[in-house]
Amino acid sequence: MKAIIQNEFGDTDVLTYSDVETPKIKDSECLIKVAFTSVNYADIKARNGKKLKGNFPLTLGLDCAGTIVDNLPNSGFSIGDRVIAFPYDGSYAEKVIADESLVFKIPDSLTFEQAASMPTVSILAYILLHDIAQIRKSDSIVIHSAAGGVGSMLVQMAKLAGVQKIFATVGSRDKVSYVQKLGADVVCTYDTFVDEVLKNTDQKGANIIFDSVAGDVTRLSLDCLAFYGTLVQFGNSSGEAGTIKTSDVHSSCRNIKGFSLGTTRKHSPARLAPIAKRVIKLFEESQIVLPIAKIFDLSDAAEAHKLIESRNYEGKVLLKV
Numbered sequence: 001m002k003a004i005i006q007n008e009f010g011d012t013d014v015l016t017y018s019d020v021e022t023p024k025i026k027d028s029e030c031l032i033k034v035a036f037t038s039v040n041y042a043d044i045k046a047r048n049g050k051k052l053k054g055n056f057p058l059t060l061g062l063d064c065a066g067t068i069v070d071n072l073p074n075s076g077f078s079i080g081d082r083v084i085a086f087p088y089d090g091s092y093a094e095k096v097i098a099d100e101s102l103v104f105k106i107p108d109s110l111t112f113e114q115a116a117s118m119p120t121v122s123i124l125a126y127i128l129l130h131d132i133a134q135i136r137k138s139d140s141i142v143i144h145s146a147a148g149g150v151g152s153m154l155v156q157m158a159k160l161a162g163v164q165k166i167f168a169t170v171g172s173r174d175k176v177s178y179v180q181k182l183g184a185d186v187v188c189t190y191d192t193f194v195d196e197v198l199k200n201t202d203q204k205g206a207n208i209i210f211d212s213v214a215g216d217v218t219r220l221s222l223d224c225l226a227f228y229g230t231l232v233q234f235g236n237s238s239g240e241a242g243t244i245k246t247s248d249v250h251s252s253c254r255n256i257k258g259f260s261l262g263t264t265r266k267h268s269p270a271r272l273a274p275i276a277k278r279v280i281k282l283f284e285e286s287q288i289v290l291p292i293a294k295i296f297d298l299s300d301a302a303e304a305h306k307l308i309e310s311r312n313y314e315g316k317v318l319l320k321v
């Protein structure tokens with residue numbers, strides 16, 4: 001079968017469209033023929049060696065949508081079932097294996113394109129909003145990097161939950177109208193959000209801030225986080241670590257919470273099935289939609305990575321397999 005492999009870390013030219021062996025299933029696993037896979041920011045970091053150790057040949061990719069083509073007796077799935085999944089190894093491949101605990105059926109009404117756009121970003125966004133931040137309608141919240149995959153989901157799900165004030169940040173003013181259409185009330189750039197949040201909250205600050213950028217953005221976020229507020233830290237797309245001091249939380253009664261879907265997939269996978277069911281229903285009922293920025297062929301994965309690195313897109317980038 002065909003897959004994208006890399007034998008070293010580096011720029012997009014390390015991604016090679018190659019022939020590899022089709023993986024074989026064992027206990028509690030199924031084999032999935034991939035229709036579409038998504039490109040996540042984590043893939044960029046993994047490709048250039050900022051996330052993984054060198055276990056080559058390496059295939060990137062966190063999630064996919066496709067069809068079950070092989071399983072074992074007593075499987076909870078049937079051949080031909082349409083599913084989304086988090087495979088063991090990378091999803092930039094024609095076929096992948098996944099543990100059944102990380103495979104979720106999708107309804108016929110959901111296209112493979114839309115289904116492939118959602119697994120990582122929608123399940124993550126739902127957990128961040130409802131389990132980690134426990135948002136309330138009366139909250140004022142900040143969503144950083146709101147035009148990306150996770151950001152697009154956070155804004156829509158927060159709006160759906162009735163959050164009263166949604167501030168969103170973007171890297172370029174070109175993305176403002178996209179994020180407004182998703183449901184954000186105030187869209188700003190990283191250099192203006194502190195003033196905008198303070199101005200619009202009677203100088204009190206936001207109750208919840210979702211930070212996937214880190215570096216300076218974490219520091220600035222603490223300048224506009226309200227007393228008793230929570231900073232939810234779940235990524236570092238700036239490439240820098242953020243710095244948090246004990247004095248940032250003590251007298252202000254503020255919280256810093258972290259979350260990783262990767263860690264949860266590995267150590268607590270059972271937690272994901274009920275959330276997957278909920279977000280699939282939200283997509284099925286068109287209560288949320290993830291705009292697809294561009295679809296590339298699997299063989300053009302390097303071009304897809306270049307688009308992500310340009311930051312010049314809105315929504316989700318997919319690979320057609």
Ligand SMILES: NC(=O)c1ccc[n+]([C@@H]2O[C@H](COP(=O)([O-])OP(=O)(O)OC[C@H]3O[C@@H](n4cnc5c(N)ncnc54)[C@H](OP(=O)(O)O)[C@@H]3O)[C@@H](O)[C@H]2O)c1
Pocket residue numbers: 039040041042120121124145146147148149150151169170171172175212213234235236237238239259260261262308311315
């Ligand atoms: N904790 C978890 O389990 C988990 C899971 C999935 C994703 N994440 C994290 O969530 C974030 C969003 O992921 P995603 O896949 O949906 O990606 P994404 O938002 O589509 O892409 C990342 C975005 O980060 C923004 N950004 C800000 N500063 C940047 C910088 N210095 N360099 C490059 N980009 C910068 C860019 O948007 P602007 O140009 O608009 O600023 C860029 O489009 C990432 O940090 C990712 O690592 C965490």
